[in-house]
Amino acid sequence: MSDTPKSLDALRERIDAVDSDILRLISERAACAKRVAEIKTQEDPDTVFYRPEREAQVLRRIMALNEGPLDAEEMARLFREIMSACLALEQPVKVAYLGPEGTFTQQAALKHFGHSAVSLPMAAIDEVFREVEAGAVHYGVVPVENSTEGVVNHTLDSFMDSSMRICGEAVLRIHQHLLVSSNTRKDKVSRIYSHPQSFAQCRKWLDAHYPHAERVAVASNAEAAKLVKTEWHSAAIAGDMAAKLYDLERIAEKIEDSPDNSTRFLIIGNHDVPMSGEDKTSVVVAMRNQPGALHELLEPFHRHAIDLTRLETRPSRSGVWNYVFFIDFKGHRDEPRVAAVLEEVRLRAADLKVLGSYPMGVL
Template sequence: MAADQEPPVAQGSPAELGQLRERIDAIDLKLGELISERAACAQQVADVKKAAGGAALYYRPEREAQVLRNVMAHNHGPLDDEEMARLFREIMSACLALEQPVKVAFLGPEGTFTQQAALKHFGHAAVSVPMSAIDEVFREVEAGAVNYGVVPVENSTEGVVNHTLDNFMDSNLKICGEVELRIHQHLLVSGVTNTDSITRIYSHSQSLAQCRKWLDGHYPHADRVAVNSNSEAAKRIKGEWNAAAIAGEMAADLYGLEVLAEKIEDQPDNSTRFLIIGTQEVPPSGQDKSSIVVAMKNQPGALHDLLRPFHEHNVDLTRVETRPSSSGTWNYVFFIDFSGHIDDEPVRAALRAVGERASDLKVLGSYPKAVL
């Protein structure tokens, strides 16, 4: 061995670990510098928007969707695509807060899956404001008290949330985005719970329904008490020795509860879709979805006439829901989701044809398809 050559480092030795840690420290310094550089650039973007005058839109749903898709497309591991995108979501959230913190109303109270969806979409730098009802979320956004709202619209097990659809019929708000959230339900207990004597289980009615088979098998004789939210259920059991709650991990952490049984939902792929509502129209992002509400006259073939233009113009329908009319003028009201943006020519052609057949047609919004 040459005199100036270092001896080889044994694999797994303290010296090798020390070298790897030094490398990680150097990478961390570079990451910190790059994140600070990105944040400074975001501040410059805010300055340019302010100088341009008018009502500046600091949060751009289509731009964020494009950035996250690009991150996932260029990811080569070992972190998976979604994990990498979540890291960038938080960086983007923190940078946006330097421009202007986003204020978001959600169906509360704190600890609900809707708050979890809001934080998943906007990041933890956003200011989340709990509301006690879906119509209050709509009112807060309409009044300008918050920038956006987050409301549930459908669950893969229990179906559509009709209250959300009904609010769109009388609102001028636009759908600006969507969030898909895997729903894992846990059986929670508090420090005072006697786990051998549980006779009452609290949860939201949908959560109780999503765990029906598990409850039949494990607690067939326990009373199932429906409350306004899973968070309310979590709070209630703090003072009841014979009660448990069904809620998510966020509620467990918030209220200091223990998970007695995890992932008790009957369907392992149980998920809920949430909508982001706001006042802005969103430009195309490249991978978009649109939502409309259509009123049709009560006559034979009405549904066929409504759906045919989408087939003729090769527009892919993703959801069709029927709601009773709130007015005597409309007999059928259809909520329709489809792939594509309102600015796409095939979509324009299909909607022109639908408009000729419908009593009324209202575009609820075009928005990026859920990335995370």
């Protein structure tokens, strides 16, 4: 900006003028969203207001257009919140997540839907599924895999008995901190609370720094943070949200053993999502128990050059030695190439369920 004013007063005057423009433009955008809602309702009284494919396109476009000085992710986060507020004007979206309040799953829900969504904590993964199934909430958010600790079996198992569809994914960088309360004697920490996954993610750090402290596994990091408030000799391992919620001090930050520790979350809902241009599909397949079954299952993906992003095996609940495979791959079920593969797999498998095609996580 060559005509940027030089003095503080002049710069603030410029900022005020820019803010007025931003305000006017955001209001104009919100008015468009309200009108969109009217049209959607006219076309279909049971319309779905939240459109994950459109949101992904909006955010990707902003990231591609951005020329700085803010980085593309930061800019997309701002637009995420603007869109969240626009959607709330159309319909306040209710989202159930694996609680309690302050968990990484809540952080993922807010990252995906923005802060205008109403987020409701649930005590267990199957409760999140049940709430969505019952129509008590519009969407649910559950963890599915961690880069260090692997898959969340409970989530995969819940899909076997459910008709819920996957409408999106969110990937969160997970930073773990060692937290204490104002009552804690920092030099006397003899017990550490956390979720088993978090202990596993910080194993080496704990062995090096607190080899003699008792490690007590609890149901969630937020629960761990809560317990610390009442004991002078205890600490907790948890993330930023729990630290803020329970007003705890971080005595060691980012103590996870792997620097790119991240968790993937799934957004579950009860409708299919159209193509966004960069999509993934998740399926669950039961194969007949015979030699070469896995090869037979994967061969069509290879032949059609479809990129697999994940393959998990879980014991099937029916039949002692039968297995089911959870497969994620790039592409949308409406693409002819993907539809062809799914058709071939359907013929070879004992059972095939498409859990959903959805936009690849943007933020």
